[in-house]
Amino acid sequence: MSIKIITDSTSYIPKELIEKYDISICPLNVIFQGQSYDETTMDRTAFYEKIIVASDIPTSSQPSLEDFYKIFEKQVVANNSIVGIFLSSDMSGTYSSANLVKEMILDKYPDAKIEIVDSKTNSMQMGYAALAAARAAEEGKTIEEVLEAVEKIKARSRFLFVPNTLDYLKKGGRIGGASALIGAFLQIRPILTVEDGKTSVFTKVRTRKKAIDAMIEAFKNDINKKELGEVIVHHINSEADGKELAKRVEEIVNRKVEISDIGPVIGLHVGPGTVGIAYYTKNPLR
Missing domain, CATH: 3.30.1180.10 (Hypothetical Protein Tm841; Chain: A;domain 3)
Known part of the structure; x- marks a missing residue:
């Protein structure tokens, strides 16, 4: 059994670090001109060029419950524990949705170990918390020690x-x-x-x-x-x-x-x- 780290796309962790520490990313979406786009796959340059001249304001949306469930279940089925670190709950419903999916997973897999953390921030300030968790997990630390590593980064x-x-x-x-x-x-x-x-x-x-x-x-x-x-x-x-x-x-x-x-x-x-x-x-x- 391993401890796996899940975060969302607003951490903007460099790709090589995501791969190195096997961090799972839940994508948030952008709603623009009537269409929804996964921010991890959309053309960022084209998007910013469009919003400069657009009259309507794009909005963002949290990951779907289905996307969350698939990512969580994959780790649980592999007999891994989960530490999820997500975008500030004051900025998005992502943290709330993660907790809802945790309860859905526990209904089906009552022995699963899942901890959800509100990063209270975004971008690489959150990314560093996720990386600290991943490094602690890689060192074989307990889930309590992984959570402690996250809290240390939040304070620093x-x-x-x-x-x-x-x-x-x-x-x-x-x-x-x-x-x-x-x-x-x-x-x-x-x-x-x-x-x-x-x-x-x-x-x-x-x-x-x-x-x-x-x-x-x-x-x-x-x-x-x-x-x-x-x-x-x-x-x-x-x-x-x-x-x-x-x-x-x-x-x-x-x-x-x-x-x-x-x-x-x-x-x-x-x-x-x-x-x-x-x-x-x-x-x-x-």
């Missing part, structure tokens, strides 16, 4: 990101129209983060360049005080900006920094051109 991780425009936050109802208008006029750029399961403003500065500089300074301050574990750069359909940010981070940490593009489910709420840093430290941040 942060995700900071800078949107290119406030328009998508306005469309999604994250900020009011007046705030978006004033922000655009004054060139105000918030640095956003995720705390207690919700997107919040880390700080605000004027101009995107200053926002990116401030984000890097916040990262430096964290790792100087708490010591770096791992770091990755995120971008939303802005590879050149992602590479530039990664280069700056590499100069600080003296190591190769991987880049992971954020998919449409999270991207549609923040918009193309967004860049960010997800990382965890060796000592607790909170």
